[in-house]
Amino acid sequence: MATLEKLLQVKSRKGAGYFVLIDPDKWRQEQLTEFSIAAGEAGADAVLIGGSLLLSASFDELVKRIKEHVDIPVIIFPGNTTQISRHADAIFFLSLISGRNPTFLIGEQVRSAPVIKALNIEPISIGYMLIESGCTTSAEFMSNTRPIPGNKPDIAKATALAAEYLGMRLLYLEAGSGAKQSVPCEMITQVRDYVSLPLIVGGGIRTPAEAAAKVSAGASFVVIGNVLEYSNSFNLMKEFAEAIHFQK
Numbered sequence: 001m002a003t004l005e006k007l008l009q010v011k012s013r014k015g016a017g018y019f020v021l022i023d024p025d026k027w028r029q030e031q032l033t034e035f036s037i038a039a040g041e042a043g044a045d046a047v048l049i050g051g052s053l054l055l056s057a058s059f060d061e062l063v064k065r066i067k068e069h070v071d072i073p074v075i076i077f078p079g080n081t082t083q084i085s086r087h088a089d090a091i092f093f094l095s096l097i098s099g100r101n102p103t104f105l106i107g108e109q110v111r112s113a114p115v116i117k118a119l120n121i122e123p124i125s126i127g128y129m130l131i132e133s134g135c136t137t138s139a140e141f142m143s144n145t146r147p148i149p150g151n152k153p154d155i156a157k158a159t160a161l162a163a164e165y166l167g168m169r170l171l172y173l174e175a176g177s178g179a180k181q182s183v184p185c186e187m188i189t190q191v192r193d194y195v196s197l198p199l200i201v202g203g204g205i206r207t208p209a210e211a212a213a214k215v216s217a218g219a220s221f222v223v224i225g226n227v228l229e230y231s232n233s234f235n236l237m238k239e240f241a242e243a244i245h246f247q248k
């Protein structure tokens with residue numbers, strides 16, 4: 001079964017899905033394997049691998065190792081075209097639609113599409129929207145784009161609808177890794193009510209309660225990265241799973 005279909009099934013079975021993000025630059029190789037195994041055991045529905053930069057030279061090897069150790073889908077969440085590996089189950093094929101930088105709207109996609117096809121990786125088309133978060137995040141700095149203001153849900157709604165009309169499959173509302181403020185719940189609800197695409201929400205979510213609030217607001221998938229890397233706590237990883245899954 002295709003990875004996108006698996007993710008959508010997770011959403012209908014559990015109410016919402018839980019993605020654990022691994023930024024390869026923040027870990028040593030051996031720790032990364034352990035961390036991803038823990039993510040699977042804690043109840044994560046997929047491991048995302050990627051970052052705004054890539055300082056290590058062994059991305060392909062890293063994805064291979066993680067894939068060998070986990071049963072859940074391993075999905076590349078690329079900061080740029082250097083982050084591609086044949087060992088992944090799928091790759092988020094992102095277009096940064098909140099910005100007006102052609103490199104991240106279509107340039108990187110033109111470069112990477114033939115490579116993704118040659119390596120036979122499943123591309124998952126995603127409208128990627130950066131939302132203002134109280135500080136300059138790596139995603140904002142590296143993409144050289146301005147995020148959508150947190151208090152302008154109408155802009156977020158119009159952007160999301162354009163993504164739907166363009167045929168994208170998912171939307172990602174992103175405050176940025178380590179964001180001071182996560183995506184406002186009010187904005188999530190307004191976008192959820194306006195479009196029919198499932199929403200991935202991530203960036204700056206630090207507690208299980210905050211993750212649960214994102215699901216109640218309308219997130220179909222929640223991404224947790226930084227707080228798990230810093231705490232390195234299996235219990236916290238599990239608490240996020242419990243908070244995200246099976247909400248009323």
Ligand code: 1GP
Pocket residue numbers: 021174175176177178179201202203204205223224225226227
């Ligand atoms: C970043 O949305 C992800 O792209 C996760 O953010 O690292 O802040 O959890 P955090």
